[in-house]
Amino acid sequence: MGPDIDSTSDFHTRDVVKMLPAAGHSPTESFAFEGDCLATSEQEAGGDTLVQMSNLRWFGVCVGLYSTAFLYGLDSTISASVQGPVLESLGDLNLLPWIGTGFMLGSVATISLFGSLYRKIEVKWLYLGSILTFEVGSAICGAAPNMSAIAVGRVVAGIGGAGIYLGGINYISMFVTPAKRSFYTALIGTFWGLGAILGPVIGGAFAQSKATWRWAFYINLFFGAVTAPIYIFWFPRYGAHRHEKILPRIKNIDWLGALLNAAMFSLFVTSCTLSGSPRPWNSGSIITLWVMTAVITILFALQQWTAFLTTEEDQIFPVWCLKSRTLVLLYIGTAGTSAVMNVNIYYLPLYFQFTNGVGPIEVSVRILPFVCLIIFSSLVSGTLLPKFNVYTAWYFASGIIALVGSALLMRISASTPARDIYGYEILVGAGCGLTFQAAYAIALIKSPGKKATSVLSFINVAQLGGAAISLAIAGALFHNVGFNTMQSALSGRGYSSAEIHEALGGGYSPIISDSPPEVRAIAVNAIASTLAKVYTLSAVGAAAVLLAGVLMPWEKLKMI
Template sequence: MGLEIESMPVIDKYGSTTTTEQEAGDSAAEVVQISNPRWLSVCIGLYLTSFLYGLDSTITADVQGPILASLGDLPLLPWVGTGFLLGSVATTSLFGSLYTKLEVKWLYVGSIVTFEIGSAICGAAPNMNAMAVGRVVAGIGGAGMYLGGMTYIAIFTTPARRSLYTALVSAFWGLGCLLGPVIGGAFAQSKATWRWSFYINLVLAAVTAPIYIVSFPRHGAHCDEKILPRIKDLDWLGALLNATTYALFITACTYSGAEWPWGSGSVITLWVMTGVVTIIYMLQQWTAFLTTKEDRVFPVWCLKSRSLVLLYIATAGGSAVLNFNIYYLPLFFEFTKGDGAIKVAGRLLPFLFLMIFSALLSGALLPKLNLYAAWYVISGILALVGSVLMFLISTTTPPGNIYGFEVLVGAGCGLSLWVAYSIALVKSPADKVTSALGFINVAQLGGGALALAIAGTIFQNVGFDNLQSALDGKGYSSSEIRAALAGGYSSIISDSTPEVRAIASDAIGRTIAHTYGISISGAATVLVVGLLMRWEKVKMV
């Protein structure tokens, strides 16, 4: 399904595409046509990298405890999860520029190699510092893989088929997210240890390497030009400021209250630096300082399009909902029900199954029912209702009820989250397709990363206050209470009396439920933006 192209592209040796041999003209001798078997192998490669990206996004959900027990250094534990997202979102804009300047195939392959290097560093990490570095490196490679996959789809599929291919990529990403906690937990509980949660990426890459090297077509007007002249004019200052902005914001969220008091000089300095660098970055992009308007790392031209701006905001809101639920639904069941990795994955099935199903449904029907604003309105309503209901849950809420709420949120996420990739390309000039892709990618990865950073701050701060109040008089220190929020390897969760575990589970469960304000905000954003969009049909042929 979805593995054949409607009209196979013809690609000349420079990567220029045409749709028929006649259009190729006298260059027919230099033309390579993508056969259906070759296109099938290309799709397998695209879906596999999407799967790996989803897998690595959640594989640490159930191995943070074993990693902490092995490497120690609790203050750095949040970077096991946020480091990957930070690496991704901090480099997405840069990759968007690079894909317009460099050969698509080799940049894509280079991203895969970077991802595998990061995985190797994590697997071999001797301490938490190395683990944090490895997660950031893997996130950088993951961003390149994800954007590269979307670029291939934009180049080699017709608009009518593009939404379905995008939905298939999202489906494999969702499958990776689903299996991440299972695979990570299974390795952590086996003799292989948690390190194989990362080494497994190397094995899969080695097996599938021939697909990327042999089957993937080249594309780009600069295929035969040297690399340095093509990248010297990139907006390197903008890329640095962009990465620094996200790094400072996520660092500030991670340490505020959890490690350093809110009123401390360190926290105040972090937030001030975040604000200053953000303003400098915005001014540098607006004035094109040390770059040109065409080469700016952020596609500022997109801000002149009302439709693209609304698509950006809606995608960020939908991504916030999706990423929050993928991370915090497992935590709720882990803390309140004592579930292990495999059981937690089963609890997530209603959410992920409906997310994948609705994404495929959206991809298949969008070309026919292409009043795209309606997709966002319906999506926002479903996700908002489900998120509000999740906000009201407690440890006594029957699991069946929670599954129903998951269905609503999952269906709402899937219906609209990837729609922007198809609509943005239709509404963008042909020569700015990759730039528009980067714009939407920044929204998707940035929305998820910022939502998780803010959610982590709320969880750590509110959770600490709730636990401290609930366990008042039980003799637990502040450090023990902090450790309890890291999972089952704390004395409060693993070695306490049933009464204490019940009190702690209830307090943490209430904290996670209240943190669903993040999901509510994201869903409301999707709904409001959908209502503000033009109620127009777009031609997708």
């Protein structure tokens, strides 16, 4: 359990290629290629000891990487179909949004810290630690006695998920040749998508069975146990500093920046979740939350800009990336793509649930066009980008297609034919899939090799930050606009504010389940018109992708 990479006796010296160091490699290393995998040759005792990863072992590593990507996608959406049963079982409507936003918050609040840790700590052990954290969070959710415990568990699982996701992309950057890197990175999106589409199905199936909604979270423990031998015995060790003592390296991490970064995202998501219908915008607690969010954001920006109590090399946020026009635009484009994808994957199911009255499994079938097109176009992008390597064109096309689809979704109503919705899904899915994972491969080539982990963290912050911020804003918009719209539409019919909130929380309300057809039709129309407004965020995200494509330099990318 611990060899760096498999040794081989029959490897030919003609396959050794002298080149610039790849991500995380030291300058004394040379490199060898076998298929798609990049192996290392470390210099020892005045000579070269040639080592490489076998195809069988590399296949096992890929199984492990894509299994965790699948679990990450599964956990990202599984909560969408169990919110109602959880609310019915545990109560506490005010904390219900944390089942979804808590996971994303845990991820985005710690992704920058993980970026620093992957530069300082042995990759294998940090990856295993992230998997363990993810499983602990899942166990907390499954055994939760109340909604507060669920919220805590979701945040813990999100923290572990961030380490898993960034760790997988780091492994690919370390062991895959530049020509194949975009394809392997796209596969992470593919397996994430498979997990995302099965999330509502698996969650709904458990919620409707004797196993109950708790097994929607316990299932992660089963998958983790089955795949554990791959991570423990087959995953290679790797890290530029792995032979150095760990404590001095951890001591140099930008802990103040990590704390401010986590506080900034936590306060923003909390402020969005509580503002409006849960608590009035002009209440003292909400005003205090928004003021604290602004203050912490300013302090974080100043601390990073001045490198206060840290160094430019150890900053939690890679400020040096802001000096590159291409990297900044990749950041904007990635955040926009993430916003488009997450807004749709969370709110398309709500549309079908409310307007068609279908259950979780039927809902999952109806969002198939969206998720399948994300997967398909992501694979197309990963395969063709090295050949048609004017990357600006991909962002330009992605923005236009996603913007058209999002604009059409902004016009939907309760009576919009299902075939039209499917067409809009295809457009949006195809558009955002083209650039969902593309920035990782592009950013690695547009940055120095020694900065690989740092730039991966930069793009990860964009992707997860775009998801967390867009979902927080979308949640606030849906609940505030939806509450006001339904309250106005149902005025004089005797329904309480709590019943309206419960209806918006997943249908467990007399307004949806036990009301006369006339009342239900009014409620459904109000919710559909609210969802049309929520898709404005999808259009904004698509516009950001298009803007990034317009401003990017038209240049060819050398990926081979």
